[in-house]
Amino acid sequence: MTYIQQLGINAKSAEKQTASLKAADKNAVLELIAKRLLEERELIKAENAKDIQNAHTNGMTAALIDRLTLTDARIDGMAEGVRQVRALADPVGEVIGGGEIQNGLKLVKRRVPLGVIGIIFESRPNVTVDAASLCLKSGNVCILRGGSDAINSNKALVTLMRSALRDCGVDENAIQLVEDTSREVASEMMRLRQYIDVLIPRGGGGLISAVVNNSTIPVIETGEGNCHVFVDESADLGMALDIVDNAKTQRPSVCNAIETVIVHAKIADEFYTALEKRWEVGQPGQKARIIPDGVATDEDYATEFLDYVIAAKTVNNLDEAIAHINRFGTKHSEAIVTRDYANAVKFQDEVDAAAVYVNASTRFTDGFVFGLGAEIGITTQKLHARGPMGLQELTTYKYLINGDGQVRG
Amino acid sequence: MTYIQQLGINAKSAEKQTASLKAADKNAVLELIAKRLLEERELIKAENAKDIQNAHTNGMTAALIDRLTLTDARIDGMAEGVRQVRALADPVGEVIGGGEIQNGLKLVKRRVPLGVIGIIFESRPNVTVDAASLCLKSGNVCILRGGSDAINSNKALVTLMRSALRDCGVDENAIQLVEDTSREVASEMMRLRQYIDVLIPRGGGGLISAVVNNSTIPVIETGEGNCHVFVDESADLGMALDIVDNAKTQRPSVCNAIETVIVHAKIADEFYTALEKRWEVGQPGQKARIIPDGVATDEDYATEFLDYVIAAKTVNNLDEAIAHINRFGTKHSEAIVTRDYANAVKFQDEVDAAAVYVNASTRFTDGFVFGLGAEIGITTQKLHARGPMGLQELTTYKYLINGDGQVRG
Numbered sequence: 143m144t145y146i147q148q149l150g151i152n153a154k155s156a157e158k159q160t161a162s163l164k165a166a167d168k169n170a171v172l173e174l175i176a177k178r179l180l181e182e183r184e185l186i187k188a189e190n191a192k193d194i195q196n197a198h199t200n201g202m203t204a205a206l207i208d209r210l211t212l213t214d215a216r217i218d219g220m221a222e223g224v225r226q227v228r229a230l231a232d233p234v235g236e237v238i239g240g241g242e243i244q245n246g247l248k249l250v251k252r253r254v255p256l257g258v259i260g261i262i263f264e265s266r267p268n269v270t271v272d273a274a275s276l277c278l279k280s281g282n283v284c285i286l287r288g289g290s291d292a293i294n295s296n297k298a299l300v301t302l303m304r305s306a307l308r309d310c311g312v313d314e315n316a317i318q319l320v321e322d323t324s325r326e327v328a329s330e331m332m333r334l335r336q337y338i339d340v341l342i343p344r345g346g347g348g349l350i351s352a353v354v355n356n357s358t359i360p361v362i363e364t365g366e367g368n369c370h371v372f373v374d375e376s377a378d379l380g381m382a383l384d385i386v387d388n389a390k391t392q393r394p395s396v397c398n399a400i401e402t403v404i405v406h407a408k409i410a411d412e413f414y415t416a417l418e419k420r421w422e423v424g425q426p427g428q429k430a431r432i433i434p435d436g437v438a439t440d441e442d443y444a445t446e447f448l449d450y451v452i453a454a455k456t457v458n459n460l461d462e463a464i465a466h467i468n469r470f471g472t473k474h475s476e477a478i479v480t481r482d483y484a485n486a487v488k489f490q491d492e493v494d495a496a497a498v499y500v501n502a503s504t505r506f507t508d509g510f511v512f513g514l515g516a517e518i519g520i521t522t523q524k525l526h527a528r529g530p531m532g533l534q535e536l537t538t539y540k541y542l543i544n545g546d547g548q549v550r551g
Numbered sequence: 552m553t554y555i556q557q558l559g560i561n562a563k564s565a566e567k568q569t570a571s572l573k574a575a576d577k578n579a580v581l582e583l584i585a586k587r588l589l590e591e592r593e594l595i596k597a598e599n600a601k602d603i604q605n606a607h608t609n610g611m612t613a614a615l616i617d618r619l620t621l622t623d624a625r626i627d628g629m630a631e632g633v634r635q636v637r638a639l640a641d642p643v644g645e646v647i648g649g650g651e652i653q654n655g656l657k658l659v660k661r662r663v664p665l666g667v668i669g670i671i672f673e674s675r676p677n678v679t680v681d682a683a684s685l686c687l688k689s690g691n692v693c694i695l696r697g698g699s700d701a702i703n704s705n706k707a708l709v710t711l712m713r714s715a716l717r718d719c720g721v722d723e724n725a726i727q728l729v730e731d732t733s734r735e736v737a738s739e740m741m742r743l744r745q746y747i748d749v750l751i752p753r754g755g756g757g758l759i760s761a762v763v764n765n766s767t768i769p770v771i772e773t774g775e776g777n778c779h780v781f782v783d784e785s786a787d788l789g790m791a792l793d794i795v796d797n798a799k800t801q802r803p804s805v806c807n808a809i810e811t812v813i814v815h816a817k818i819a820d821e822f823y824t825a826l827e828k829r830w831e832v833g834q835p836g837q838k839a840r841i842i843p844d845g846v847a848t849d850e851d852y853a854t855e856f857l858d859y860v861i862a863a864k865t866v867n868n869l870d871e872a873i874a875h876i877n878r879f880g881t882k883h884s885e886a887i888v889t890r891d892y893a894n895a896v897k898f899q900d901e902v903d904a905a906a907v908y909v910n911a912s913t914r915f916t917d918g919f920v921f922g923l924g925a926e927i928g929i930t931t932q933k934l935h936a937r938g939p940m941g942l943q944e945l946t947t948y949k950y951l952i953n954g955d956g957q958v959r960g
Contacts (some may be wrong), residue, residue: 158901244920247911256933257903335763339933354744358763360770360934381956388958490951492567494666502656502954511653512950524665524748524947525769526935538933541921542899545911547790549797 146330150337153258153283156313161255161281165232172228174306176221183217189298220271227275230515233533234281250542255281257339262287264345267295274317276518280536290323332357364519367397367474368446369504372463374480375406382479388503390430395448398475398507402453404463410456443470464492473522475504496529555739559746562667562692565722570664570690574641581637583715588630598707629680636684639924642942643690659951664690666748671696673754676704683726685927689945699732741766773928776806776883778913781872783889784815791888797912799839804857807884807916811862813872819865852879882931884913905938
């Protein structure tokens with residue numbers, strides 16, 4: 143029996159109770175988690191300080207240390223996030239189809255939890271609470287494997303959540319943390335088909351590739367966003383500037399920010415000049431550096447900068463723009479700025495992505511904005527869930543068929 | 552450029568046209584395929600005869616040779632199947648959600664094809680036509696990899712289907728056959744993430760394990776059915792006998808037939824005696840051999856016999872029955888025969904399977920019976936599609952968002 147197998151057995155043993163919890167019971171646990179996050183903030187910050195100390199020792203960049211740091215405001219935010227999940231409708235048990243099917247057999251298609259969800263993520267400790275809350279509300283058991291950088295913070299948060307489960311009479315193994323953050327244990331976790339139903343990596347392209355290449359568990363890929371705005375010949379240039387600026391600089395570190403602006407050749411000079419001017423007069427830190435067409439390489443076009451950097455690509459027509467996007471994009475969020483009706487329709491038909499915008503910023507791709515309430519990630523695959531993945535997407539369904547002795551002829 | 556990479560490139564080049572075909576265009580192709588299957592039946596049978604000849608030479612069992620053989624009746628059945636798919640509603644383009652979401656942004660959730668589907672299957676050549684028809688109708692391109700045993704039959708069938716595509720002005724690469732049936736090519740196909748969006752293995756447990764363990768493409772597992780009927784203490788014994796008999800012997804080679812009967816201890820003697828008697832007086836070939844409780848091993852309980860063999864398991868209560876099913880079952884189809892309301896509810900709540908029956912045979916798990924029109928397989932996983940997988944389950948969706956300059960604040 144290995145360490146991770148034991149976690150798998152624990153998870154399976156908690157699965158039945160977790161799946162059958164009533165909404166009120168799950169909400170009570172979530173409220174207690176939110177309350178304790180606020181009450182025990184000093185303990186959380188003290189454990190987080192150890193991670194920050196180690197990060198400094200290990201020479202982690204300031205940006206990554208910032209992501210790792212739990213301030214009072216971020217702890218308030220985590221508690222608020224848990225209360226938002228608490229307020230969402232419980233997806234479990236919803237009847238999503240059915241009727242009388244044959245020989246008087248009655249069929250009901252009922253939404254049920256997926257079971258045991260493995261989540262592999264990087265160093266932001268708020269993901270720990272966020273993911274666990276969403277899994278619990280959707281009746282799923284979770285096994286959380288965060289990065290070694292955040293291990294002390296994650297231990298404190300998971301200990302707190304498990305105490306809330308226990309105090310509400312729920313098996314604490316509904317939420318488990320993989321405390322051994324070695325690569326070997328992570329690899330073994332990716333092949334724990336017997337105990338884990340779905341694996342969700344949350345993080346950059348490297349993490350996702352590693353999981354996709356090693357996992358034998360069904361994987362939901364999330365979070366890799368190489369997104370584009372195409373400024374068509376007929377675009378309103380003011381609108382195009384606003385959209386490109388917003389999609390690039392409003393929050394460059396997120397997956398729905400853009401990495402390349404594609405511009406129709408007929409307006410390219412005018413647009414690039416105006417864009418440079420806009421970012422010249424922007425506030426410090428809000429300018430993006432442009433890698434011009436001709437200088438930008440295929441590698442640039444394939445890069446998710448997650449920074450104040452944008453590649454530029456000039457094209458002769460809409461088909462070239464669509465071809466560029468379908469070649470380099472990660473099927474996340476793509477936008478066209480145009481006044482041409484046929485081009486708008488063609489772009490939305492032919493671009494292969496989860497979210498395809500006309501005359502709006504790609505930054506709107508978000509579970510809350512799309513009406514899903516919250517999200518555990520934004521997927522870039524086509525199976526199961528595409529785009530923002532909310533509580534419903536954390537469920538599957540089963541068919542219940544009731545008869546009075548029917549046999550097949 | 553390897554052989555299979557070339558097929559991948561061909562498939563991707565056909566994807567855009569295939570995805571945008573109107574229902575009438577797809578139906579015209581399907582009608583022509585059906586017509587030519589009937590017209591060219593002598594050619595098909597001649598090619599099939601080569602496979603049968605090779606099968607005899609290779610010492611294939613009579614049962615497998617039967618599965619391989621294309622008779623006039625089976626060719627009629629294939630053509631009829633294509634016409635049934637033709638008659639189904641086109642799932643592509645259906646709007647499955649949407650509304651005004653924020654700042655006046657309008658969102659539409661539209662059903663779209665998955666893209667390129669790889670299908671890996673064993674020696675029944677009718678799967679070739681069946682799978683290709685369903686993929687085409689749902690706007691998907693397919694790459695079919697059948698077994699080497701049926702290669703001549705499959706070549707004839709795919710050549711016929713490609714000629715129908717061509718004659719209707721559709722890129723013939725919408726349907727391709729992997730003519731090199733070596734294991735190396737199959738392995739390479741399982742890692743062709745760049746060109747194949749989804750991989751569907753159709754066949755026994757060995758094939759599915761091989762695909763799950765080797766594929767980096769998202770996989771939909773289908774067709775492995777270790778199913779059970781539990782005869783509860785309160786069961787109507789006549790009904791229980793009818794259901795067990797039907798679920799085991801009506802067609803033992805299919806995935807929704809049962810492999811083990813679980814019987815409550817209080818009625819076990821009476822039930823087993825009645826079941827033995829029933830099969831004694833049955834017609835030849837319709838008796839099943841019972842492996843009694845105490846003789847049956849864990850290996851027997853884990854085996855999908857696909858034959859006139861059934862393992863028996865005696866339990867002391869419902870919980871033991873559910874535990875046995877959740878341990879050995881493949882999450883396919885499970886049934887209870889009972890007159891006890893609470894036990895019926897508990898069984899349906901706690902058994903983890905795609906289809907859970909009360910007082911009916913497991914044999915009803917079928918895309919047509921469940922109202923899906925047809926099926927490309929019955930999945931035993933929880934992601935994307937559970938149970939019968941029809942045309943809708945061969946699609947994904949994309950979000951289309953239309954604005955007039957909205958940016959995120």
